[in-house]
Amino acid sequence: MANVAVIGCGYVGVVSSACFAKLGHDVTCIDIDADRISALRMGRSPIYEPELDALVQEGLASGRLHFLDDYPDQLDARVVFIAVNTPGSQEGAADLRAVRDAVATVATRIGPGTVLVNKSTVPIGTGEIVHGMAHRNGNGPFAVVSNPEFLREGSAVHDFLHPERIVLGSDDAWAIDMVAELYAGLRPAIQRVDIRTAEMIKYASNAFLATKISFINEMAAICEALGADVREVATGMGMDSRISPHFLYAGLGWGGSCFPKDVRALTHMAEAHGAHPQLLRSVSEINHHQRLRVLAKLRSSLGPLEGRRVLVLGASFKGNTDDTRNSPALELVRLLLLEGATAVVHDPVVRPERIAEGAPGAVCAASILEGADGAEAAVIATEWDDYRELDFVNLRARMARPLIVDARNLLDGRAARAAGFEYRCVGRPGEEGLPFPVTPALAVPTGVER
Numbered sequence: 001m002a003n004v005a006v007i008g009c010g011y012v013g014v015v016s017s018a019c020f021a022k023l024g025h026d027v028t029c030i031d032i033d034a035d036r037i038s039a040l041r042m043g044r045s046p047i048y049e050p051e052l053d054a055l056v057q058e059g060l061a062s063g064r065l066h067f068l069d070d071y072p073d074q075l076d077a078r079v080v081f082i083a084v085n086t087p088g089s090q091e092g093a094a095d096l097r098a099v100r101d102a103v104a105t106v107a108t109r110i111g112p113g114t115v116l117v118n119k120s121t122v123p124i125g126t127g128e129i130v131h132g133m134a135h136r137n138g139n140g141p142f143a144v145v146s147n148p149e150f151l152r153e154g155s156a157v158h159d160f161l162h163p164e165r166i167v168l169g170s171d172d173a174w175a176i177d178m179v180a181e182l183y184a185g186l187r188p189a190i191q192r193v194d195i196r197t198a199e200m201i202k203y204a205s206n207a208f209l210a211t212k213i214s215f216i217n218e219m220a221a222i223c224e225a226l227g228a229d230v231r232e233v234a235t236g237m238g239m240d241s242r243i244s245p246h247f248l249y250a251g252l253g254w255g256g257s258c259f260p261k262d263v264r265a266l267t268h269m270a271e272a273h274g275a276h277p278q279l280l281r282s283v284s285e286i287n288h289h290q291r292l293r294v295l296a297k298l299r300s301s302l303g304p305l306e307g308r309r310v311l312v313l314g315a316s317f318k319g320n321t322d323d324t325r326n327s328p329a330l331e332l333v334r335l336l337l338l339e340g341a342t343a344v345v346h347d348p349v350v351r352p353e354r355i356a357e358g359a360p361g362a363v364c365a366a367s368i369l370e371g372a373d374g375a376e377a378a379v380i381a382t383e384w385d386d387y388r389e390l391d392f393v394n395l396r397a398r399m400a401r402p403l404i405v406d407a408r409n410l411l412d413g414r415a416a417r418a419a420g421f422e423y424r425c426v427g428r429p430g431e432e433g434l435p436f437p438v439t440p441a442l443a444v445p446t447g448v449e450r
């Protein structure tokens with residue numbers, strides 16, 4: 001087993017550290033946030049991630065997992081993972097300051113032959129920057145490996161311990177072997193490539209997943225215009241192994257700490273280097289329009305939203321997490337507030353202060369029924385299991401108007417309507433029970449016979 005250091009105790013750093021310790025390695029995880037480190041030393045991870053606290057406690061008890069809030073003079077590790085955050089600027093460029101600081105600091109504390117591993121999602125070409133920084137600051141030679149993570153929030157521990165592939169990019173084969181050895185216990189499929197290709201695989205993977213979601217959301221809009229059911233369309237598509245049923249859930253669209261940042265960053269990198277990412281630009285535009293489509297549904301039922309009281313179910317960017325970064329649900333809340341509506345927000349896990357941070361002016365409800373009091377609509381904005389079975393009887397009794405806008409297609413529309421609700425959803429006109437709209441004239445390209 002090996003000595004491993006991980007720099008950065010965020011989602012990726014803590015999950016990677018605890019999982020490497022579980023695989024038998026001796027892991028030191030370093031973060032400059034002393035509060036975060038003291039919580040971790042007590043076995044409490046700073047993030048809501050199933051199984052993670054137990055894994056951290058197991059690592060501490062085994063003596064293989066250590067958390068430091070400062071760098072030791074010498075890092076006793078043959079492999080050092082850089083897992084610090086790489087936030088994106090509004091126009092898309094990734095901010096590498098944390099990476100640069102970490103590498104400059106680590107380089108003075110490691111010996112020749114140490115392998116530096118980029119675990120954070122970093123722009124294509126960062127490997128060379130890290131290589132240069134390390135050799136300017138430390139006594140090399142060092143090797144640099146790109147080892148992008150493919151962890152989903154809410155299932156990050158599972159995803160780390162059951163990888164569908166490990167991508168390792170480097171100019172030094174021996175360094176790839178050394179990093180591959182750390183994962184040996186998982187017997188994963190390992191892809192060995194050059195460093196830029198490894199960095200690109202990460203961006204292309206996330207951009208494709210976002211594209212798949214925006215694709216099904218565009219199909220949902222077409223289904224609404226043409227009278228088809230997008231959920232059944234997705235099921236029929238997904239039976240084709242080349243398509244797969246995953247990431248074909250139409251709804252309020254994608255958010256989180258990764259997709260928005262990575263799609264913007266890849267678009268920015270492409271444009272900055274003379275490529276023309278038309279598809280990526282459309283993927284982002286379609287995604288933003290999903291929030292506007294849900295607002296339009298509310299307006300078509302309620303009229304102007306000024307002064308309306310709307311219950312929004314969900315604040316996190318997806319179910320099974322407390323993360324509200326780039327949350328589609330909170331973007332919808334902000335749009336409601338902009339239109340002068342009163343937005344009441346419920347989330348099973350996200351704390352009120354986090355909701356207030358993401359959507360200043362929103363009212364928080366401790367329970368669904370409390371939030372329903374006087375509400376003229378209830379919008380399902382996050383795919384929490386808590387919202388798949390609503391208490392229709394009490395909800396209807398509390399609400400001022402029985403309107404459900406199911407922006408994540410969680411409910412059976414016919415059951416909601418049978419319970420006395422007006423039901424709106426995404427891409428499933430049959431479930432809404434509205435007279436089928438007249439098919440808008442299909443836009444026929446000029447010069448083409450009708």
Ligand code: UDX
Nearest residue numbers: 149150151152153247248249253254255256258317318
């Ligand atoms: C994603 C990638 O899945 C993961 O591989 C990468 O390492 C990090 O980014 P994550 O951001 O945790 O993971 O969330 P994910 O489960 O991918 O969902 C992203 C967003 O897409 C969420 O807002 C979710 O609600 C939305 N989504 C997902 C859909 O709208 N429809 C779908 O079918 C799937």
